[in-house]
Structures are given as C-alpha cells and as structure tokens.
C-alpha cells in the first residue's frame with residue numbers, strides 16, 4: 594500500500610530538524626508550567642489505576658517521555674522520524690524509543706495505561722484523526738487516559754522552515770478543541786478535562802485535552 598504523502602513529508606521534515614529540535618524545544622518545555630501540570634494529572638490518574646505503561650506518541654527527542662518517567666511512570670516513546678528516535682535514544686539512553694506511526698501502534702489491545710500525544714496530531718489531516726483515535730482507543734486499557742496537546746485554531750498552515758532555519762515542507766493544523774473532543778468521543782472516549790491557555794505574543798492559544806476510555810463500553 595502506498596504511504597500517504599503527509600506521512601512522507603512529516604518524516605522527512607523532522608528527520609531534517611531532529612538535532613536542532615532537540616537543542617531548542619526541551620528548554621521551552623521546561624517553561625511550560627500548564628502543560629507540565631496536565632502531564633502531572635495524567636500521571637496521577639495512570640498511577641492510581643495501576644493499569645500499564647504510557648506511550649508518548651510522536652515523542653520527538655524524548656524529553657516528554659523522560660518527564661513521564663520522572664513522574665514514576667513506565668513510559669516509552671514512538672515516533673515516525675528515525676532521526677528523532679536516534680536523537681531520543683542518544684539523549685535518554687535508559688528509555689525505550691520505537692519508530693512507528695500513530696495509525697498502527699505496536700501494543701496489543703488494552704495493553705497501555707496511558708497515551709500522550711504532545712503536539713504530534715498537528716500534522717495529521719482532520720479526516721485521518723478518527724482512525725488515530727480508534728487506534729489510541731484500541732491499545733488503551735479500560736480506564737486508561739489519553740492526553741492531547743495542540744495549537745488552537747481552525748486552519749492549515751504550510752511550514753517551510755523551522756528549528757534553526759532548516760528547510761521543512763509539511764502541513765501544521767491548528768485545531769478547535771470542541772471538534773477534537775467530538776471526534777475522540779465518537780471513537781469511544783469521554784472528556785475528562787480541557788485546558789485552553791490564552792495566546793501569548795505571536796503564539797496561538799494552546800489546548801490540553803484529557804480523555805478517558807470508559808471502564809465499561
């Protein structure tokens with residue numbers, strides 16, 4: 594089967610920027626107080642349920658995976674970009690990172706206690722998101738949590754450069770939280786909490802959407 598062009602573009606773009614991305618983005622994450630608070634909430638819910646490992650899907654250079662690990666979770670990362678996975682393994686040698694895509698994850702049905710997709714669904718066309726949420730629902734245990742981080746809006750932007758002025762060529766979607774919640778609900782999730790931060794200077798508002806797979810369907 595031919596791979597969709599958005600996956601090829603996303604992989605090639607992040608392969609190009611991986612080394613500089615790892616220098617620039619983890620320090621910004623250190624300053625993301627609200628985002629880290631939501632990751633902390635996910636960690637508490639997963640620990641309380643005692644329900645299995647957490648996948649950081651679209652993990653990039655692995656700093657969020659490492660943060661989840663520091664919160665006492667068994668966390669591992671998955672990313673489409675082999676170069677990102679290489680950098681993640683270099684920077685976090687004690688943790689597991691796999692190459693993979695969010696539409697076909699490795700774990701068996703119900704194996705995971707949690708999933709974090711931190712600014713990684715933002716390159717997936719809206720009409721593919723139902724398949725992504727169905728896959729997240731499949732691999733999560735009943736009672737498991739899903740945390741999505743994304744830029745708020747309702748538009749597609751073409752990204753041509755980034756992370757040290759490297760050439761990139763991919764779409765970035767700004768997403769309406771209500772629409773994303775609706776798609777996730779259709780896939781079987783219930784909304785647990787939504788956090789939307791105010792825009793800052795040139796930065797769009799950011800959303801964290803915490804969802805739960807019900808214990809009974």
Ligand SMILES: C[S@@+](CC[C@H](N)C(=O)[O-])C[C@H]1O[C@@H](n2cnc3c(N)ncnc32)[C@H](O)[C@@H]1O
Pocket residue numbers: 603604607618650651652653654657671672673674677693694695696710711712713714716717
């Ligand atoms: C903006 S970066 C976010 C990386 C990291 N989560 C962070 O917060 O810095 C997006 C990452 O998602 C990955 N990604 C995008 N689409 C993906 C897909 N369909 N499956 C797996 N990874 C994907 C990209 O390769 C890239 O590393």
